[in-house]
Structure formats: structure tokens, C-alpha cells
Amino acid sequence: MSDLPLPYPAMHVQHDAPQSLTENQALVQRFWALYQARRWAEAQALLAPHAECLWWATQERFRGADAVVHVNAVYPEGWAIHLLDVQPLRDGRVLSLVRVDQEGHSFYANSYFHVRDGLIQQIDEYWSDVQPAPAWRRDPLAPLVGRTAMPADRRHGLPLDAQPLPGQD
Numbered sequence: 436m437s438d439l440p441l442p443y444p445a446m447h448v449q450h451d452a453p454q455s456l457t458e459n460q461a462l463v464q465r466f467w468a469l470y471q472a473r474r475w476a477e478a479q480a481l482l483a484p485h486a487e488c489l490w491w492a493t494q495e496r497f498r499g500a501d502a503v504v505h506v507n508a509v510y511p512e513g514w515a516i517h518l519l520d521v522q523p524l525r526d527g528r529v530l531s532l533v534r535v536d537q538e539g540h541s542f543y544a545n546s547y548f549h550v551r552d553g554l555i556q557q558i559d560e561y562w563s564d565v566q567p568a569p570a571w572r573r574d575p576l577a578p579l580v581g582r583t584a585m586p587a588d589r590r591h592g593l594p595l596d597a598q599p600l601p602g603q604d
Contacts, residue, residue, distance in 0.1 A: 459550045460521050463529045468595035471516040479504040483554040492562045517592035541565040
């Protein structure tokens with residue numbers, strides 16, 4: 436076994452105490468909280484009027500704050516958002532990782548938020564769903580070195596508090 440550190444934290448490792456969020460991180464966390472609370476008008480107010488959301492996996496673009504919120508508001512009900520991480524990027528964007536659970540299925544989204552003047556200008560989203568590994572990676576007659584199955588991700592994630600941000604009423 437190698438003594439080299441993993442390039443990512445193992446699932447059982449606790450993260451350090453949370454650092455204070457930047458304004459843009461707090462904005463993204465609030466955005467997800469408002470979606471989870473189905474408070475659509477408040478979520479739309481965090482978007483620039485000309486904002487757009489790009490769903491790269493399905494090659495769809497939603498233009499205008501109303502369109503970005505509408506596609507989520509009409510999404511079939513029964514889902515719950517778990518914000519697993521929200522990080523500032525060097526170029527000013529904010530990266531979030533969410534897991535959405537719905538009727539026994541889970542989906543993940545890596546979302547890159549472009550924020551300017553306190554409003555979300557663009558969201559680039561990369562969605563995936565949880566599914567079994569392909570058969571060739573699960574073949575008991577030809578096991579892959581180092582491969583083990585992982586349990587389902589059931590992290591609760593960060594708090595999704597839909598309270599106003601400091602300075603907002």
C-alpha cells in the first residue's frame with residue numbers, strides 16, 4: 436500500500452471546522468436553500484434578469500431568471516436537496532456540489548456559479564445520476580485491483596437555511 440496521500444478526503448475523514456463563507460458562497464448556499472424551500476420568487480431575486488443556466492449533460496440552456504427558476508419549479512415533486520460543498524474558485528466563481536434525492540434515486544450536480552454585483556449571472560451545471568458500475572468493473576472472475584463498492588452517499592450536507600443574508604430584508 437502506498438504512503439502517498441489521497442488526492443481527495445476519504446469518506447470517513449471529518450473535514451476541518453468550517454471557515455466563514457465569502458459573500459458569494461453565502462449567496463449560493465442561500466440559493467440552494469430557497470430552491471429546497473420552494474421559495475421560487477426569492478430564489479429568482481438572487482439571479483440577474485438576464486441570468487442563464489447551462490445543463491451541459493443534456494445540452495440545454497435556460498435564458499432569463501424566470502426561465503432558470505421555472506424549469507426547477509415545474510420539476511416533478513418529491514425531491515430533496517443536500518448541499519454537500521460550496522467552495523470559492525480563484526477566478527471568482529463559486530463551485531457547489533449537491534445531491535438530490537428523489538423517490539429512491541440520487542442525482543449529483545457540480546454547479547459553477549458566476550456572480551457579479553451580488554447577483555448570479557450564470558450557472559454551468561453538470562448533472563449525473565447514481566447507477567451501478569458497468570458489468571466489466573464488477574466481474575468477480577476478473578476483479579479490478581483496488582476496487583471496492585462504496586455504500587450509498589447519505590451525507591446530510593451543509594445547512595440549507597433560507598433566512599435572509601446579512602444586510603437583506
